[in-house]
Amino acid sequence: MILNEIERFEAELRESPDDFRKQYDLALCYLQHERNSQALELLDRMLDNGRRDAQAYYARAVAYLSMNNYRKAGCDFLRTIALDPDFLEAYKHLGFIQLTLGREEAALKTLKNALEKDPAHSGLYCVLGDVYLDIGEPDKAKDAFEKAFELAPEDAEPHCKLAMYYVSKGDMKGLKREYDILRDLDAVMAEQIGTLFFQPL
Template sequence: MKNDKYQGLHIFAISFILCYISILGACTPAQNSNNFAAEDSTASEAIRKINAEITQKPDNPELYYRKARIYYNELKAEQAYSNIENALHLDSLNAIYHFHKGEILFALNKTKLSSKSFEKAVALNPDFYDAYIKLGELYLIVKEHKKSLACFSKAQEINPAEAKPYFYKGMNFKEVRDTANAIISFQRATEIDNSYFEPHLQLALLFAAKKDKLALQYFNAALKLNEFNPDALYARGLYLQEQGKFDEAVKDYRTLLSVNKDDYRAHYNIGFINFLNKKYPKAIENFSQTIMIYPEYTQAYYMRGLCHEAVGKQQEALNNYDYALQLDSTYIKAIEGKKRVGK
């Protein structure tokens, strides 16, 4: 009897422990972290509102997903991550949750883990267009071009009326120096969506590199869509400069400087044009402004020295050639400049 009695107590104790463990295991994320006061005391109104909803429905994964989205949009990736994990704890087969987890991980610079989340999203939903786009972009960034192209091809199958997959296929082809296919892809993107700025700019850059007059047509189209885009303004200015259309080039550079007064490239190129036109004092001012913005720009010191040399200021020329050589001791033009000024 004594043994039976203790055996019963033993069984009861085991049952109690198992029950307690099962209760702990069944705890929802909200029950384990329901102390919202521990969160940022400066939480937004949107976060406070969603916290109130979670208090009422702690087992609802959609609420944690929504909270993760809010934090993500507030650029609080760490908080977003903990909440998307809560959502996935409650619903691990939701492709959208895995997709957003991938976005958050990417924001946290965890690209490998990010790709795994996007891969999980498309595994759960093989027609998930946005997930293929994100995964393709990520593969493009890490230069896995075959995988990237495969993702964008799949996105094209899902939604052939979208321009974005063609644009990104073009970027892949451009990176592997397949210019012909890059042009075809970018042109197809503009045919689908003529208001899509990026493929117009890429076509302009590719045709400019080929010294094809079509470049100007695409630059103009790009700037019609985004008239103050710094990259397009600089690139068109450079193209016009190389074509000898200096006044038009300077106009683009000055427009660029109205957008960003510290764009050293524009200051330098205006200086170079002034140098070619033998406007040496103006060129010196331009190169000095370039150096003020970008003190490590070797060529700017050399060009400023060349301007001083052109107006007979030998010592100033020498000083600038010396500065250039301090930055790059093998800079041949500066070495030759020092020889010319006789020191």
């Protein structure tokens, strides 16, 4: 099934090798199936032609991120934002990279700028909470995670973040509550939490 999808996009591109949209569709297909090196090679070729396209820079940044090349990913997320200042997922990923590289103040600025554009983006609050945890402000972290939950109660990510917060505070009651919720929303994460904290050795 995976090969059929990839082969279909590759065949379409062979028919029109200079078609930017078909190049982009194939690159996304590679990314979706974790063929990051192939995606990166294609996206490099697309962008080396001088094309300034926010979606292509974003896709290449995701490829770099998947390969743990945080600095190059960060540069491409910045290019994405420069071309499309309302591309909120780029802000979210850039904030994560800045946090990962130990640039907490830059991450706070990035995420707060994005939230000024869209205060209802739950994913931004999830990363913001991570930053607050990292700089030793657990109360602000909890507020951010709870805001993410309020905005997207059916998403697993806010519950995963709240579970992490409760672990950091040693609050097993709160952790158990999130564990029970995650059993329906994210069985893999729930199993990891259960194995570590709630199942007998």
